[in-house]
Amino acid sequence: MSGTTAIDREFFAKHALSAQRAEEARTIFPGGVTHDARHFEPFGIVVDRAIGPRKWDVDGNEYIDYVMGHGALLFGHSHPYLVEAVSAQVARGTHLGGSSDLERRWAQAIQRLIPSAEKVRFTSSGTEATMMAVRLARAATGRDRLLRLRNHFHGWNDSVFAAGRTSAGNIAANGQPDAMQSLISVFDQTDLTGIAAALASEEYAAVILEPTGYSWGTCPLDPSVPRELRELTDRHGALLIFDEVVTGFRMSRGGAQERIGVRPDLTTLAKILAGGLPGGAVVGRADLLDQISFDAGGGRVAHPGTFNANPLSAVAGERALRAVAEEDPNSIANERAAQLARGLNHTLVESEAPGCAWADTSLVHIILGQDIERPDDGVTWDWDQHGGAQPTLPTTTSEVLWPFRRALLNQGVDLMGMGAIVSCVHTEADIDSTIDSFGAALSDLRREEVL
Numbered sequence: 001m002s003g004t005t006a007i008d009r010e011f012f013a014k015h016a017l018s019a020q021r022a023e024e025a026r027t028i029f030p031g032g033v034t035h036d037a038r039h040f041e042p043f044g045i046v047v048d049r050a051i052g053p054r055k056w057d058v059d060g061n062e063y064i065d066y067v068m069g070h071g072a073l074l075f076g077h078s079h080p081y082l083v084e085a086v087s088a089q090v091a092r093g094t095h096l097g098g099s100s101d102l103e104r105r106w107a108q109a110i111q112r113l114i115p116s117a118e119k120v121r122f123t124s125s126g127t128e129a130t131m132m133a134v135r136l137a138r139a140a141t142g143r144d145r146l147l148r149l150r151n152h153f154h155g156w157n158d159s160v161f162a163a164g165r166t167s168a169g170n171i172a173a174n175g176q177p178d179a180m181q182s183l184i185s186v187f188d189q190t191d192l193t194g195i196a197a198a199l200a201s202e203e204y205a206a207v208i209l210e211p212t213g214y215s216w217g218t219c220p221l222d223p224s225v226p227r228e229l230r231e232l233t234d235r236h237g238a239l240l241i242f243d244e245v246v247t248g249f250r251m252s253r254g255g256a257q258e259r260i261g262v263r264p265d266l267t268t269l270a271k272i273l274a275g276g277l278p279g280g281a282v283v284g285r286a287d288l289l290d291q292i293s294f295d296a297g298g299g300r301v302a303h304p305g306t307f308n309a310n311p312l313s314a315v316a317g318e319r320a321l322r323a324v325a326e327e328d329p330n331s332i333a334n335e336r337a338a339q340l341a342r343g344l345n346h347t348l349v350e351s352e353a354p355g356c357a358w359a360d361t362s363l364v365h366i367i368l369g370q371d372i373e374r375p376d377d378g379v380t381w382d383w384d385q386h387g388g389a390q391p392t393l394p395t396t397t398s399e400v401l402w403p404f405r406r407a408l409l410n411q412g413v414d415l416m417g418m419g420a421i422v423s424c425v426h427t428e429a430d431i432d433s434t435i436d437s438f439g440a441a442l443s444d445l446r447r448e449e450v451l
Ligand SMILES: Cc1ncc(COP(=O)(O)O)c(C=O)c1O
Pocket: 070, 125, 126, 127, 128, 130, 153, 154, 155, 156, 210, 216, 243, 244, 245, 246, 270, 271, 280
């Protein structure tokens, strides 16, 4: 594909160096990328540097960034707090080869925000955190089966991966042993009847879910569902695991669990947790986490990991969580996200384009090219508006998604899939400018008859 439409011609002209780099990358990396989510058609931009809400590619194009480190950057890129904390620590040791005050302070910062975090175990990623949470649940209950919800994402480890992620069509379970898959039961996120019947078998170690709906709330979940899951798991001796890798410290200071009012047995955390550096954690009931303790003797759950609680992530994480507790970055990010959703919906109406946008705290989701009701207030899902029923939302087809994303990059805006992850350093002016770019991209799509 080389410039069959005006959008594509502009994309190629503006991104010639990214195209060259992508060619070379294809000879080095499978598919030319280092994360499935970085796959882009026909090639992705190659980013050179980033600061605050902005980033620049190797061709010198400037973008307002809504990838925000895949959700890790509530404070934007390289916030001065974090640069200072991490730079000072680099000079004091990047791996201390032992326990440290830093890891204790980081854990206490979590406990200050998340009351269910009676004990904490750090990992190097969200994937490792969900792997450990499931292992702890299996060890504690003596049961092997796991119940998970369709399309909910918990990283790529074999305990939770793939089964059920079929409708998105982009994650394959090849290489995952049937024996592992057969231990996982998958239910639609609103199928409480099916879930209740399965849990009644008393074979399940745990239920794991993204508590605000799958793929960081791409299809929102009525809070009554996690509340009901709390009751069902209690009744049938299974544990409840909230995967708050994305929602932790974002849906509220104490994550989705604070907002929904449910105390899970175990919670997995990453992203904002580590202040923009790599890191994850399993937190929760002391008796469950204490299975990792050497006091647990022969029944213990082992957990090594070279970079667990590494000093750089510890200082960045502690600093970020202190700011979450004391400075309320969430309110600012939430307001900007609401401004963005309102503006996107207004633009869709004005350009008579089918689709909608909505925001849940600082996460904005966009559906384009599908006839769908827009939120009444232009921002949030009102459950009552739908008679209390869960919406079943269509997704943007790839025939619309790729031209849209190229058109928007041409206009200087980068999204995370079909969503925008908003930080507390995006300004009102950044949001206004993003809405203008969206309008221009829609016009391009209308001209090319993509929409
Ligand atoms: C809800 C959820 N759980 C787990 C993970 C895996 O985390 P990581 O990419 O740090 O392994 C992700 C990653 O995006 C996620 O969104």
